[in-house]
Amino acid sequence: MSLLSHLECSYCRRKLDADRIWNLCPDCQKPLLARYDLSAAHRSFTPESLRRRPPTLWRYQEMLPVKDPRFRLTLREGYSPLIAARRLGEELDFPNLLIKDESLNPTGSFKARGLGVAVSRALELGVEEISIPSAGNAAGALCAYSALAGIRARVFMPRDVPPPFVAESRALGGKVTLIDGLITDCAAAAREGIEKHGWFDVSTLKEPYRLEGKKTMGYEIAEQLNWTLPDVIIYPTGGGTGLVGMWKAFGEMEELGWIGSQRPRMVTVQSAGCAPMVRAFQEGKEFADPWQGARTLADGLRVPSAVGDFLILRALRESRGTAVSVPDEEILRDAGLLGRTQGIFACPEGGATLAAFKRLRKEGWIREEDTVVLFNTGSGHKYYHLWMESDGE
Numbered sequence: 001m002s003l004l005s006h007l008e009c010s011y012c013r014r015k016l017d018a019d020r021i022w023n024l025c026p027d028c029q030k031p032l033l034a035r036y037d038l039s040a041a042h043r044s045f046t047p048e049s050l051r052r053r054p055p056t057l058w059r060y061q062e063m064l065p066v067k068d069p070r071f072r073l074t075l076r077e078g079y080s081p082l083i084a085a086r087r088l089g090e091e092l093d094f095p096n097l098l099i100k101d102e103s104l105n106p107t108g109s110f111k112a113r114g115l116g117v118a119v120s121r122a123l124e125l126g127v128e129e130i131s132i133p134s135a136g137n138a139a140g141a142l143c144a145y146s147a148l149a150g151i152r153a154r155v156f157m158p159r160d161v162p163p164p165f166v167a168e169s170r171a172l173g174g175k176v177t178l179i180d181g182l183i184t185d186c187a188a189a190a191r192e193g194i195e196k197h198g199w200f201d202v203s204t205l206k207e208p209y210r211l212e213g214k215k216t217m218g219y220e221i222a223e224q225l226n227w228t229l230p231d232v233i234i235y236p237t238g239g240g241t242g243l244v245g246m247w248k249a250f251g252e253m254e255e256l257g258w259i260g261s262q263r264p265r266m267v268t269v270q271s272a273g274c275a276p277m278v279r280a281f282q283e284g285k286e287f288a289d290p291w292q293g294a295r296t297l298a299d300g301l302r303v304p305s306a307v308g309d310f311l312i313l314r315a316l317r318e319s320r321g322t323a324v325s326v327p328d329e330e331i332l333r334d335a336g337l338l339g340r341t342q343g344i345f346a347c348p349e350g351g352a353t354l355a356a357f358k359r360l361r362k363e364g365w366i367r368e369e370d371t372v373v374l375f376n377t378g379s380g381h382k383y384y385h386l387w388m389e390s391d392g393e
Helices: 038-044 047-052 057-063 086-092 111-124 137-149 163-171 183-197 210-224 241-256 276-282 309-318 328-342 348-363 380-387
Strands: 004-009 032-036 082-084 097-101 129-133 152-158 175-179 232-236 265-271 322-326 372-376
Touching: 032 210, 038 057, 038 241, 057 111, 057 210, 082 210, 086 097, 086 328, 086 348, 097 210, 111 137, 111 210, 111 241, 129 137, 129 183, 137 152, 137 163, 152 163, 152 183, 163 175, 163 380, 175 183, 210 241, 232 241, 232 348, 241 265, 241 309, 265 276, 265 309, 265 348, 276 309, 276 322, 322 348, 328 348, 328 380, 348 372, 348 380
Parallel strands: 097 372, 129 152, 152 175, 232 265, 232 372, 265 322
Antiparallel strands: 004 032, 082 097
């Protein structure tokens, strides 16, 4: 059973009742974090207890927020493979390279994790209509789990997103509204409906439970590496929920006694055409200024401002990590390299992690003896247009 105990503001530390519907902290308007009874977890939640559980993210049910098992929606999300990238490693002369391939999740991306848990908890709390602004993959995941729950899904996407994202959302029963502009403009349009009709807002880090689904990537990496952690994790960062979630998971696992104090150096990678976190990290800021004129072919990275900016930057600095921006031509080239060497049809965001790895390896920031995990966060199938005129090189 879930050991959820309360919610806590990530900034001012106010504690809130977890059995009420919340979005941001009512005092400082910063993201809320789910907290658990870790003393109780010590008695029943152990690595050995996982051996008999199904290979989905719900194997970590004690550290997830849904209390009644009847409300745990599943399409077999989570427990994605952690692949030893042998051929890619040979080409790059780097033997300890791993790929966490999230493209095998339901709806083809890591977004199934966060939305699967968020919609499950919303259903448990009595939500009947739910809303999200999305650059693509989150919309499809929300619509899939809302369909499973019988909850109405309202989706707001930029008009220029690749057509497969729109088709998927509509096929899964979502009400899609296309907006001229960026995801921030979609968020503004969604907010009008939320204020007028009372829809529940599941925007990135504007409710506490998408983060909980994403954090299971951290639990999985530790479990798949026999309760050790890699030296470096390179993660494509738009809203940053996955990076923040993994950092939270590592803290929970240490308190549970499953791992020690060693942590991976976390790396945020963004497109050179939209890199607010990279700029803020380099300038030593706590918060990131919005990026003006955001442009990139990686729709998931076209996020000019992030609600959880300070949480992303905090994780990078606490881990002795870094932030890297790479141009779109390198993103597309290295997505293709993942395909030609590992048979993974990667999304552009996945290609960005390889481009960042090559940059950091050349600079000596990544050492010869390091074990490095790259994240491919989704399938390239929804970006098929990027390859239609490519010769594969």
